[in-house]
């Protein structure tokens with residue numbers, strides 16, 4: 368019987384099987400940020416267990432609230448910083464070099480096909496774009512990961528999501544994943560892996576695949592995953608060029624992390640995206656999704672472009688297509704947070720930052736900030752935000768605020784129109 | 796091992812997420828105890844008043860997909876410091892459920908029909924949990940009994956008082 372990619376990764380990392388349903392995995396990467404890690408650090412200290420299993424396999428960043436906005440967030444940063452120094456964690460990204468974890472770590476080449484990755488952050492599933500098993504965990508799992516380099520999981524069942532057809536102009540990975548979540552619902556993939564494949568995924572860039580996998584958790588999935596291929600190898604090439612003679616050789620090696628043709632899936636879902644139009648959420652759950660044409664004219668107060676879902680260079684380029692030569696409505700304010708310093712300087716080089724500024728956007732440093740309602744763009748009671756982030760939960764971007772999730776292109780169009788609108792006519 | 800059971804708080808909604816259980820702005824608190832006043836502050840449920848309704852409660856009963864969204868274990872801790880020891884629901888989001896067992900707390904899944912029965916008992920409902928027998932007894936105006944199943948490994952974590960204790964012994 369064939370195996371899925373995640374079954375292969377699990378088999379290669381099995382430390383223990385305490386019951387037939389549970390597996391303890393050896394971890395390749397444990398990632399940390401300043402919101403969920405400091406409390407793990409202080410707890411480990413209090414227990415007399417202030418150790419790390421392998422400083423080279425731990426990556427840490429201050430990203431959620433940075434630079435610190437008050438004494439409490441400054442203390443969280445300090446605890447993480449002191450800990451990283453104390454344990455010689457070399458891959459620690461402090462202010463000036465920091466960016467949103469799920470955009471920064473892939474950019475640094477930390478994630479490779481076949482890896483097992485955890486982080487105290489639910490959007491860790493983003494890294495499945497590289498053919499890795501990457502799952503968000505709580506602080507206790509993180510503590511054990513830091514200390515022992517292991518994590519427990521139930522044996523996964525995989526739902527294969529086959530994406531076919533051709534995306535029309537103005538429709539992106541974000542629209543695809545919103546549409547998929549609408550179908551699967553917010554808990555349709557609980558305890559499942561979503562394996563994304565098919566010609567549309569094959570044609571996607573790594574950035575687009577990350578957008579896709581990023582929101583797997585929004586359907587309840589343990590992780591999202593794409594099979595590693597030529598695109599993966601080319602993206603990773605600067606980091607792996609000493610390990611392989613050619614890109615082709617890397618691709619061949621990555622093939623070991625492909626699901627077998629006779630792998631057993633719990634379910635195969637097929638999406639033909641040829642007739643898909645831009646998507647947008649209403650309500651307070653990420654599966655409450657409509658065609659943007661059905662939400663035409665809904666007024667907004669703020670536009671937020673950034674986050675681990677859509678703060679990468681491709682996303683900024685998409686938004687800039689609409690913003691170039693235009694001004695945003697004087698009824699709205701626009702906030703752009705490039706997800707990493709790399710994205711920021713690339714956008715500067717390409718003139719994209721200037722396009723955003725000329726259009727009337729405020730450009731912030733790379734940070735999670737407003738995505739989780741902590742800084743740089745928190746909403747007031749009753750305010751509405753057109754956002755490229757991944758969660759429209761009640762109060763997510765500020766108490767009483769309302770969030771509509773959409774693609775960077777749709778968000779840019781909303782900024783210009785001052786309301787939700789189909790972005791496609793603005794592309795002409 | 797913790798003691799499980801007590802008076803029940805009913806939250807009649809599906810998809811209660813961890814942002815509602817503990818909003819992100821409180822994730823900068825440095826101790827679990829500091830979280831205490833903010834439990835369920837942003838819960839979208841009409842007529843619900845966290846301070847009043849959480850008083851003397853030890854068990855939460857809710858519907859499907861409880862604890863979805865952010866991975867923050869703070870959502871479990873804020874229950875722990877409010878003396879909630881058990882959450883009973885039709886289903887849980889994976890990370891929240893794991894966080895409960897990892898903290899030595901109990902997440903119990905019952906069928907939609909059994910959850911309905913619990914919601915309809917009437918009066919103040921007290922729940923007794925017999926972990927060894929995997930049984931729940933609920934007394935309100937009416938009484939009802941249910942058996943539940945618990946993954947064997949999760950049971951070990953609960954019995955060990957959490958994953959850190961278990962992992963330290965075994966790995």
Ligand code: SF4
Nearest residue numbers: 467674675735738739
């Ligand atoms: S950008 Fe938002 S969703 Fe992504 S890691 Fe930061 S807070 Fe979480």
